[in-house]
Amino acid sequence: MSGWRREHRHGGVERTQHLELLLPGDACPDLEELLIEQRWSEEVREALVGLPETYRVPVFLKDVAGLAYREIAEVAGCPLGTVMSRLARGRALLRSALVRQARERGIVGARPGERAVR
């Protein structure tokens, strides 16, 4: 069994909430495709920079730099389970920020799952 499972068993980690792991996919399921279509590079960067450092560092190291959980744990100085829960929470926050911004700019519709008419 891998290290991160052992850590979860032994406790002492931030438990991830059920809904945080399930990214808000029901709110704008096409978000990823739309943002790639719109080339939202700067917006993604700004939203990531806007995250609290606790979440910003693991999300950057995993999703941009491509480090492994173990390596992120070493950088952040926290257990693997904490890396996982912070990643899940950080991604959920990042996605929510992007959904909000996409709605404000009319790239997606106001209701969940609704594409804006362009």
Place this chain on the structure above:
Amino acid sequence: MNCRAMHDRVQAYADDELGVEGAIEVEAHLAGCSACRGAFESQRAFRQMVGALYPQQAPPDLERGISARLRSPARRWPLLASGIAAAALVAGLAGLLTRGSEAALPSEVRAALEVHRAAEHGGAPLGLASHDAGEINRWLHREVPFFADLPSAETSGFALHGAGTVKLAGTRVAYVLYDGTSGPVSLFVLPRHAWPAMGRQLRSGTVEFRWIEAGGHRVLAWTHDPVSYLLVSDAALAPSQTCAVCHTGTGGAADPRTNILLTGENPS
């Protein structure tokens, strides 16, 4: 095992952190659980989107945050013992994550580039050396469950060299090597869910294409349910030629958008 107990493993699987046994266990659960399958797909799509869109330089604030950690005298840095981790971190800190740089690419694409480079140096991971499309198709059908037949490449200017199976970001995929006049061409056949979000995209009929150029190579990806393809070639190879791997004669070049697709430029 119930869904709640699977959450951590689904996340780890989406993050390519599970070994073979763990991946098999999660796949078995995902096959019968649409809720967890949806969670897995949304997590992977989101991670790939961030990796693909993140701009070329790490934001100064983010660099400062991580640099401060590196300067902390109280912290030990066993990380530096790990070459890959150190390289990735240094790349991030130095703002060297250029849009086309490999550090920012989806892990499937990075792995495909590594395999292709090995092939360029005569080290392709082949399980079967053959010039015969029929023989390669039969062999790959035995090795990977999702494989779709390759057409013969006899008249395309490319010669089949052999086939194998490789792992791209934890997913076992079919690998086909072609010899061309501008060096080898690597074709990877992936299950649909392993479709990498990267670079620019264009939809042509029912087929969606994506492509990037990195390190002198062009990576072209397209999907055709239930299978996706990654094709790696020398970036100097004429775009229409790479399509000839699978489309003999007029082939992919018959679509006037092909060159726009692959070069980002409209010839007119």
